[in-house]
Amino acid sequence: MNYNLNNLPERTSKPRTEGYTMVMDKGLSLREVEDLIETSGNYIDIVKFGWATSYVYPKLKEKIALYKSAGIPCYFGGTLFEAFIARDQFADYQKILDEFGLEYAEVSDGSIEMDHDIKCEYISTLAKQVTVLSEVGSKDAAKIIPPYKWIQQMETELEAGAWKVIGEARESGNVGLFRDSGEVRQGLVEEILTQIPEEKILWEAPQKAQQVWFIKLCGTNVNLGNIAPNEVIPLETIRIGLRGDTFSHFL
Amino acid sequence: MNYNLNNLPERTSKPRTEGYTMVMDKGLSLREVEDLIETSGNYIDIVKFGWATSYVYPKLKEKIALYKSAGIPCYFGGTLFEAFIARDQFADYQKILDEFGLEYAEVSDGSIEMDHDIKCEYISTLAKQVTVLSEVGSKDAAKIIPPYKWIQQMETELEAGAWKVIGEARESGNVGLFRDSGEVRQGLVEEILTQIPEEKILWEAPQKAQQVWFIKLCGTNVNLGNIAPNEVIPLETIRIGLRGDTFSHFL
Amino acid sequence: MNYNLNNLPERTSKPRTEGYTMVMDKGLSLREVEDLIETSGNYIDIVKFGWATSYVYPKLKEKIALYKSAGIPCYFGGTLFEAFIARDQFADYQKILDEFGLEYAEVSDGSIEMDHDIKCEYISTLAKQVTVLSEVGSKDAAKIIPPYKWIQQMETELEAGAWKVIGEARESGNVGLFRDSGEVRQGLVEEILTQIPEEKILWEAPQKAQQVWFIKLCGTNVNLGNIAPNEVIPLETIRIGLRGDTFSHFL
Numbered sequence: 001m002n003y004n005l006n007n008l009p010e011r012t013s014k015p016r017t018e019g020y021t022m023v024m025d026k027g028l029s030l031r032e033v034e035d036l037i038e039t040s041g042n043y044i045d046i047v048k049f050g051w052a053t054s055y056v057y058p059k060l061k062e063k064i065a066l067y068k069s070a071g072i073p074c075y076f077g078g079t080l081f082e083a084f085i086a087r088d089q090f091a092d093y094q095k096i097l098d099e100f101g102l103e104y105a106e107v108s109d110g111s112i113e114m115d116h117d118i119k120c121e122y123i124s125t126l127a128k129q130v131t132v133l134s135e136v137g138s139k140d141a142a143k144i145i146p147p148y149k150w151i152q153q154m155e156t157e158l159e160a161g162a163w164k165v166i167g168e169a170r171e172s173g174n175v176g177l178f179r180d181s182g183e184v185r186q187g188l189v190e191e192i193l194t195q196i197p198e199e200k201i202l203w204e205a206p207q208k209a210q211q212v213w214f215i216k217l218c219g220t221n222v223n224l225g226n227i228a229p230n231e232v233i234p235l236e237t238i239r240i241g242l243r244g245d246t247f248s249h250f251l
Numbered sequence: 252m253n254y255n256l257n258n259l260p261e262r263t264s265k266p267r268t269e270g271y272t273m274v275m276d277k278g279l280s281l282r283e284v285e286d287l288i289e290t291s292g293n294y295i296d297i298v299k300f301g302w303a304t305s306y307v308y309p310k311l312k313e314k315i316a317l318y319k320s321a322g323i324p325c326y327f328g329g330t331l332f333e334a335f336i337a338r339d340q341f342a343d344y345q346k347i348l349d350e351f352g353l354e355y356a357e358v359s360d361g362s363i364e365m366d367h368d369i370k371c372e373y374i375s376t377l378a379k380q381v382t383v384l385s386e387v388g389s390k391d392a393a394k395i396i397p398p399y400k401w402i403q404q405m406e407t408e409l410e411a412g413a414w415k416v417i418g419e420a421r422e423s424g425n426v427g428l429f430r431d432s433g434e435v436r437q438g439l440v441e442e443i444l445t446q447i448p449e450e451k452i453l454w455e456a457p458q459k460a461q462q463v464w465f466i467k468l469c470g471t472n473v474n475l476g477n478i479a480p481n482e483v484i485p486l487e488t489i490r491i492g493l494r495g496d497t498f499s500h501f502l
Numbered sequence: 503m504n505y506n507l508n509n510l511p512e513r514t515s516k517p518r519t520e521g522y523t524m525v526m527d528k529g530l531s532l533r534e535v536e537d538l539i540e541t542s543g544n545y546i547d548i549v550k551f552g553w554a555t556s557y558v559y560p561k562l563k564e565k566i567a568l569y570k571s572a573g574i575p576c577y578f579g580g581t582l583f584e585a586f587i588a589r590d591q592f593a594d595y596q597k598i599l600d601e602f603g604l605e606y607a608e609v610s611d612g613s614i615e616m617d618h619d620i621k622c623e624y625i626s627t628l629a630k631q632v633t634v635l636s637e638v639g640s641k642d643a644a645k646i647i648p649p650y651k652w653i654q655q656m657e658t659e660l661e662a663g664a665w666k667v668i669g670e671a672r673e674s675g676n677v678g679l680f681r682d683s684g685e686v687r688q689g690l691v692e693e694i695l696t697q698i699p700e701e702k703i704l705w706e707a708p709q710k711a712q713q714v715w716f717i718k719l720c721g722t723n724v725n726l727g728n729i730a731p732n733e734v735i736p737l738e739t740i741r742i743g744l745r746g747d748t749f750s751h752f753l
Contacts, residue, residue, distance in 0.1 A: 058289070
């Protein structure tokens with residue numbers, strides 16, 4: 001760090017086993033990726049190519065190589081998995097994971113209806129090929145899943161082989177874990193935490209107030225995702241009590 | 252594209268006759284323009300220099316040349332036209348179009364009061380010099396133009412020589428076609444579409460929900476404008492049903 | 503400027519004595535700083551490294567040097583000052599100002615409780631070392647300071663040696679000078695202006711509507727701060743009546 005400040009909370013460093021930051025890249029240029037690595041490479045543990053932006057992005061292999069050279073693995077957003085499933089192209093999906101040299105994949109059912117047993121089978125199958133993140137929660141704001149079901153799904157998906165489970169929020173942060181207004185469904189999160197080990201969960205929390213809420217609840221090294229590239233540095237300061245929002249919390 | 256997905260809606264490619272994406276540049280650096288071309292050049296049909304940002308931007312000729320080299324024409328926002336008109340400097344305006352080698356110009360009356368016949372005369376005059384986009388709708392949220400007047404104005408402006416008519420929304424997307432809240436004035440749009448050919452209209456739709464709404468109504472290849480540079484890739488995925496918002500719509 | 507428009511309001515140029523634009527940098531890469539200087543260097547008078555982002559930013563000295571080479575001084579956000587004070591490390595704070603060659607510093611009490619006499623002592627002490635900006639207003643939305651106290655504090659802080667006083671708004675623009683909704687506390691601002699010379703105040707105004715409001719009240723060359731890097735060019739157009747929002751105001 002650039003200077004010494006006493007009594008800061010302890011932040012993990014790479015390679016992390018907790019305190020992950022997952023960044024959503026929805027179309028950064030190669031130069032922007034280089035810049036992101038320069039400013040924030042030490043604070044980014046994994047990058048998601050948002051939903052199916054990887055389909056239209058023109059220099060995908062170069063981008064994956066850039067991130068990899070900085071020790072940052074990438075994965076395709078869950079919507080892409082669903083796009084292949086909805087077209088009965090799962091085998092093609094498995095092939096492109098290899099073709100692009102990806103070591104992680106997301107399994108989700110945010111936009112399609114899928115029997116939960118089938119979802120767990122996909123997790124189990126993919127877990128033999130890559131490290132699997134599985135996502136719980138709908139992208140449909142009207143579709144409220146009760147807490148006990150979140151827990152049930154998270155448990156069975158972890159048993160099926162998921163490395164971590166993701167709590168859904170989208171880029172906007174107004175579905176899944178959150179209400180329309182972006183407010184956290186606090187009861188839901190607290191109930192989940194009574195049953196699922198915190199380190200197995202990656203909370204999507206794109207809005208600052210959401211990040212602050214999780215950090216106050218779970219501490220500096222909570223796993224957070226869907227962070228915008230230019231919010232990684234700000235998030236680091238929130239994690240260690242160096243932004244107004246958590247300043248008093250960590251004193 | 253980076254991999255094969257079956258049964259996607261057909262997206263036009265450049266040079267397009269429908270499915271235009273107009274991007275608003277409100278001060279990108281030359282390097283950012285290079286990056287935008289790299290990631291999104293194939294998806295951008297035309298660029299608007301928002302309102303009169305071209306007045307204060309320091310490397311305007313270099314920027315225009317950069318876009319041109321990528322096959323992307325540029326034009327000055329309508330507010331600049333109005334700034335010249337309000338100062339009785341129309342002749343100067345015509346000169347700078349030539350000086351900067353522009354092949355498109357916008358005629359609007361969003362910030363000034365102008366007799367509609369006069370507006371049509373400007374369209375007609377400029378149409379001899381460049382390709383004219385004319386804009387309908389006020390930048391004043393309090394000034395509601397009824398649907399029949401939108402239609403009347405669009406019709407006469409097209410007759411006067413406008414290549415396309417633009418539905419006003421501003422950078423923020425909360426006037427003209429939209430309510431204060433950003434919600435689409437649905438009845439207005441639907442009534443317009445009963446009278447004006449869809450391919451003659453460019454809908455300003457800066458917010459994601461607005462883009463989704465128009466794509467669901469008019470299809471993949473609707474003309475959309477005021478797209479932020481970093482939203483071009485996301486917009487492409489929405490157009491072809493590869494983002495949650497239109498995923499089911501195109502299955 | 504790129505072309506001639508008659509009867510525009512007169513905008514000051516660098517080095518300015520009024521009409522300052524203070525930009526908030528919360529983690530720009532070196533290349534982004536170069537780009538910002540290219541597009542907006544003439545419009546930026548001073549840069550603040552938001553809150554304590556300078557702690558985690560990896561190339562701080564290079565960045566300060568870049569800005570300096572463009573004639574733009576930098577300073578650390580007030581929250582960093584408070585982080586040192588809260589840890590009883592004021593001497594360390596003074597040392598790092600020298601170590602990084604900074605000529606400006608901010609004194610604030612937005613996140614901590616501090617006796618106002620003590621605050622003024624810090625201002626007085628630091629004013630012997632650097633040029634001091636002092637900030638009035640809390641980061642806590644619930645903590646409303648009445649106008650007479652704002653005035654009292656601003657007066658005594660200027661007497662203590664502050665070069666200018668800053669009206670608090672945060673990055674988001676929803677505390678201090680503004681209501682939760684972002685709306686200006688108009689009565690507060692107007693009352694302040696009856697007692698404190700306008701040129702001694704730097705108004706934080708991150709939202710466009712806030713910038714427009716201050717420009718309409720105080721004119722083209724009002725001092726504004728917490729401007730996002732990509733909003734500097736747009737702000738210049740608002741200052742001179744070349745964006746819809748102030749178009750009629752300056753005609």
